[in-house]
Amino acid sequence: MKIPVRWLREYIDITVSPREAAQMLTMSGTEVGSIDTIGNNWKNIVVGKVIEVVPHPDSDHLRLATVNSGGENITVVCGAPNVKKDIKVPFARVGAVLYDADTKKSIVLKPAKIRGVVSQGMICSERELGISDNHTGIMILPDDAPAGTPLQELLGDSILDLEITPNRPDCLSIIGIARELSALTGCTVHLPSHKYKESSTLIEKNISVEIADPDLCYRYCASLITNIKVAPSPEWMQQRLSQCGINPINNIVDITNYVMLEYGQPLHSFDYSKITTKKIVVRGAKQGETITTLDDIQRNLQEGMLTITDGNKPVAIAGVMGGLESEITAVTSSVLLEAANFNSSSIRHTANQLNLHSEASLRFERRISREIAPVALQRATQLILELAGGEAARDTLDIYPKKVEKVPILLSVAEVKRILGIEIDIKKINDVLNSLGFECENKDFLPQIWAIPPYWRTDINDAADLVEEVARIVGYDKIIPKMLGSALPSQQLTPRIVNRENIRDTLVGCGLQEIISHSLTSMKMLQNISPQHNLIGPEPIHLLNPMTSAEEYLRTSLLPGLLTTLSNNQRHEDDELKLFEISRVYLPRTGALPDENDMLAAVFSGARIKKHWLIDEKPFGFFDIKGIVETLANRTGITINFQNSTDARLYPGRGADIINSSGVKIGIFGEIHPHIAKNFDIELTSYLLEIDLSRLPCVLPEKKYHALNRYPAVIRDMAIIVDNNISAAEIKEIVLGFSLVNGLKLFDLYTGKQVPEGKKSLAYRITYQSSNHTLTDSEVNKIHQKIISKLGEQLGATLR
Amino acid sequence: METQLQSLREDALASLEAITNMESLNEWRVQYLGRKSSLNQILRSLKELPPDERQKNGALANQIKNLLKNKLQEKTGQIEELTLKDSLKQQTLDVTLPGKPIDIGRLHPLTQTIREICNIFGSMGFETIEGPEIEQDYYNFEALNIPEDHPARDMFATMWTDYRVGDDPNNLLLRTHTSPMQIRIMEKRRPPIRVIVPGRVYRYEASDATHESMFHQIEGLAVSENITLAELKGTLFEFASRLFGSNRKARFRCDYFPFVEPGVEMAIECIVCNGAGCSLCHNTGWIEILGGGMVHPNVLKRVGYDPAVYSGFAFGMGIERIPMLKYGIEDIRLFCGNDMRFLRQF
Structure with missing residues (x-):
């Protein structure tokens, strides 16, 4: 809502500056977004009177206008069609600063020779003054403006741009803002006079009003003015409407808009002659009814949309927009003026359904008072009589089925x-x-x-x-800040959040960069994480009104976001990329809100160790990722196992499933399937990791203390040769099954000429230690021998 | 024999004097103190001497042996010291060579901001909880005093799913703010309540430098007997002072949100111009940080709290805005853009 301060001052003699007023309004809830000043830069622009207009000797469309602007007469070349003798105009003397709309720059006016005639000044259009975009002709000023008056004194203004909150429809008006300022400053509000003379013809003789749907139309007031003359409205009114962002049309329509801005009550004017039934019926639209609105668009009305009808057909969409057929035209001679009050939900619903939002619907849907209608109707009737002539019928119609009681x-x-x-x-x-x-x-x-x-x-x-x-x-600044004094509620840590944040920190410790990507994605993206472009996992939740086709589905996987990020960054990064995201995926669930599971996903690409003067470059490998997974398990205190994965997203044979202690698969990791890498334009070998954090135990990790062992450990190394198909896990299980074995570390793995074909050599370091005595050599040798025997019996292992 | 011993002593000491390295010292040791050394041969031949000769020469030989041993130890120390001095002189490193890089990752700036905010409120007794992003109309709007067709719904352009649950006639929506958790938490608990809720929220808005269809918010809620607007102001001013520094002024002004009454907007003095007026603050000198207010009696009634007994405050703020202001980040899209050149700066 724009509030021109000059207009505001008609209702309240505020003693504060526009800036101070804006500050007060802002603090009390009506935020002033900006203050536009008009005319601060109008130096050397004054009111001029056109004394004479003659044709230019050397041009068909240019004329020479002689202007008196308080001193001597100056003749200028003028191309505007509307320049004529005796009008008052804004006249820029040499040295004035004007706005050039073509270059969007300010220019200083200099004497100019146009087709042989020198101009020592210029008559300005509204656009050149920066008032509006109007450049169809020169601006015409009120006749009573004294020549020579600086234009700023006449037209200079400040316009407050207010952001009105939805609870204050009363503030969508100049008078509403005047009332706010009155409470804030103590200045009194004076309302305009509404008095006018009525003719002897009773309105009821010429028109009748019926509210057929009193639940949707609470009040309908109407007046009738005959013998009016439709013409442009006066300059001052047009200017105010323009300042408030409303295009001037003609005096009748302008008056309805002017009073709407003044009081916040939308009004509508009908050409009375087009209401041939002499009857207004306010009712819900019937199935199949249509109306062509003032913007010349035919609207299909849905059943129940509130309409103003002439008893037969709709003539306006109530509270939204009038019909073209009964609009005020140059030949209109009688006006039926409407000021009504409608159900806010109904208006809002209709405006949304038709996607037709007007100044009227904006106010009605915010529930304006039912008591303003007659006040605004009188004011508009009075202005019509004043500015368009004519006679007002005696009385007004006021159909008000259910009066609102004042409740203290x-x-x-x-x-x-x-x-x-x-x-x-x-x-x-x-x-x-x-x-x-x-x-x-x-x-x-x-x-x-x-x-x-x-x-x-x-x-x-x-x-x-x-x-x-x-x-x-009183002012919010009068509230003295105070810390909370009430009892502190008891608090419990949420294990899910604690564990998740612990994992986040661990991953950062492992050198990974966290990313956050959008929860919304496209079907194509979700299909891109399958080598066959088919959807992996459940059908994603679909949006009815997505912003873009790239944000049509709620993601069921974090991988599209990560792989896109990987690919985007590879364009300008030759370094290694280790990225992770811990966020939700959204999975449909019957009969309940969708599952929003915390997931962890990570991608790795490029060098694990960058080339450095002390170190050689090493690419990422499967066991780098496994090391991170093991670190995570260690830090969160969970037990996990690994097995070869058949997950379609992984390079066959180069990925593992992560299995929890109850045998449930909680995640995967390994090299990305080359098709998927291609889908995301990823060229380097890359790895992925995904863990469903919702499958981790929902308890805080338990930390256990073990007393430090006081007895020395004994170390024995052993190299064994086994068949290639024997897994490290099988060996580990056997070795760790012996008592007194306190640690097992694989320090070498060899296949090649030194061992028979189909075999591999594994070198282990075993730590023996007892918690209650110092081990003797013979004790250790005995167990070590047993281990070797058992490995031989069960896995066919031989010592190398 | 005595002369032989004395000359041996002189020879040994003289040749030791000239030795400057470990290798020669070792040779010297073998020559004078080794098993085959003349001294050792003398000592071994002592038993063939008559007793008085044996005693006299034996004492002298042992005396010389001990002397040479001591001198050897002394010389070893000297040479070690010399070698160390030499090596200290020779092995000067180029300390300007780059060190071995240590891999350390980083948290996303939004995670860092969320943690910082949660820590500040945590120290004031607010517990961190989380809630669903896919919400029911009831929690996102209805229970927050925003019924169907309420004009305030324009403040929350909504994205709807094609998904329904139970007998809810409305489709599920993507929550437009974290405020639905006010209702969920009050339904589950009884006062006193003091919680904050970080999370993602969604708006049906075209993305540009200051808008994203997805962003993050933190909601705060405190309900008890006798909670006042003064305490909301105290809590939020304390928060602003810890987050933006104690010198940065904050202010409360009246604002409207359907689920609070009175409603509040908190602003801080503009970070760029310190209140003088600039383009960032639209010449007002103030930057809006969050909205809040006293929980509306209708909202309390809705969850079965007696508004005559209990009162409370609620507030909500956008998270992206905080690092944008603190670091002068001009485009909100950078947060979800995940360009490493951006993320590595935090």
Whole structure:
């Protein structure tokens, strides 16, 4: 909502500057987004009177205009079609700064020779002054403006651009803002006069109104003005409408818009002659009805949309937009003026359904007061008579089936303190509410007030609303900050969050960079993580109204985001990339909200160790990733096992499943399937890791202390030769099965000429240690021998 | 024999004097103190001497042996010291050569910010909880005092799923704010409540430098007997001072959110111009940080709390905005863009 301060001053003599007023409004809830000043840069631009207009001797379309701007007469070349003798115009003298819309720059006016005639100045259009985009002709000023007056004195203004919150439809008006400023500054509001002379013809003789759906139309007021003359509205009115962002059309339509901006009540004017039935029926639309609205678009109405009809067919969509057929035209001579009040939900619903949002629907859907309609109707009728002539029928129609009762709301001084935390005395509360137009009563000398909201406020329903009114006018800066004093609630750590954050930190410790990617993705992306482009996992949840086709589905995997990130970064990174994300995936579930499981996914690509003067470059390998997985298990205190994976996303034979202690697969890792890498334009060999964090135990990791062993450890190395198909896990299981074995470390793995074909050599270091005595050599030798024998019996191992 | 011993002593000491390295010292040791040395031969031949000769020469030979042993030890120490000095002189490193790189990863700047905010509120007794991002209309709007067709719904452009649960007539939506957790937590617990809820939220908005269809918020909620607007102000001013520094001024102004009354917007003094007015703060000198207010009585009633007994405050803030302001990041899309050149800076 734009508020020109000159217009505002018609209703309130504010003593503060526009900037101070903006600050007060902002602090009290009506945020001023910006203040536009008009005319600050109009130096050397004054009111000029056109004394004479003659044709240019050397041009068909240019003319020579002689202008008096307070001193001597100056002749200038003018190309505007609307220049004529005796009008007042904005006249820029040499040295004035004007706005050039083509170059979007300011230019300093210099004397110019146009087709042989020198111009010592210029008559300006609105665009050249920076007032509007209008450049169809020169701007015409009011006749009573004295020549020579600086234009800034006449037209200079500040325009406040307000952001009105949805609860304050009353502030979508100049008078509403005047009332706010009145409460904030103590200045009084004066409303315009609504008095006009009525003719002797009773309105009821010429028109009847029926509300067929009183649940959707609460009030319908109408007046009738005959013998009017449609013409452009006066300059001052057009200018104000333009300043508020509304295009001037003609005097009648402009007046309805002007009064809407003044009071916040939308009005509509019908060409009375087009309402041939002499009857208005407000009812829900019937199936199949259509109407062509003022913007010349035919609208298909849905059943129940509230319409204004002439008894037969719709003539307007109630509260949204009028019909083209009954619009005011140059030949209109009688106007039926409507000021009504409609059900806010219904208007909002209709505007949304038709995707047709107007200044009227904006106000109606925010629930404007039912009491403003007759006030605004009178004001508009009076302005029509004043500016378009004609006679107003006697009386107005006012159909108001269910009058709203004024309900007093009780507010105690104690309640104000209970919510705000500061003491405000009853007199202050009373003064604040009075300044806002509330009727206050303090019965029986109790510290409480019964307050009736002013008729224009529809947002005040209970004591909490009154408390806010008091707080915002007293000022939030008067609230003294205080730390929370109430009892501290008991708190429990959430194991899921603790474990997850622990994992996040561990991964960072392992050198991985965390990323955060969008939860929304496309079907193509989800299919890209399959070598065959088929969807892996459940059908993703689909959005009804996605912003873009790339954000149509809720992701069921973190991998598309990670692989896209990998691919994007490979374009400008030759370094290694180790990325992870811990976030949710969204999986449908019957009969309940979807599962939003925490997942961990990571991708690895490029060099694990970068080339360095001390070290040779090493690429990532399967066991680098496995090391990270083992570290995670170690840090979170969970037991996991590994087995060869058949997961389609992995390079066959180069990936593992991660199995938890109850045998459930909780994740995978390994080299990415080359097809998937190709889908994401990834050229280097890359690895992925995925763990479903929702499958980790939901308990805090238990830490156990073991007393330090005081007895020495004995080390024995052993190299064995086994068949290639014997797994390290099988050997490990046997060795660790012996008591006194305290550690097992594989330090070499060899296949090649030194061992028979189909065999491999594994070198282990075994640590023996007892917790209650020092081991003797013979004790250790005995177990070591047993281990070798058992490996031989069960796995066919021989010592190398 | 005595003369032989004395000359042996002189020879040994004289040749030891000239020795400067370990190798020669070792040769010297073998020559004068080794098994085959003349001294050792003398000692071995002593038993063939008459007793008085044996005693006299034996004492002298042993005396000489001990002397040479001591001198050897002394010389060893000297040579070691010399060698060390030499090596200390010779092995000067080029300390400007790059060290072996240590791989350490980084948390995403948003994770860092969320943790920082949660820690600040955690120290004021707020417990961190999380909630669903795919929500029911009831929790996202209805229970928060925003019924169907309420104009305030325009403040929350919503993305809808084609998914329904149970007998809920409305499709599930992507939560437009973290506020639905106010309702969920109050339904589950009884006062006193003090929680914060970080998480992702979604808006049906075209993405540009300051808007994303997905971003992060943190919700705060405190409900108890006698919680006031003054305590909301105290809590949030303390938060702002810890996050932005104690010199940065903060202010409260009236604002509207359907689920609070009175409603509040908190701003801090502009980080760029320190209140003088610039393009970042639209010449106001202030930067909006968060919205909040006293929990609306209708909301309390909805979860079965008596608004005459309990009061509380709630607040919510966008997380991306905080590092954007702190570090002067001009484009919100960088956070989900995951360009390493961006992420490595935090």
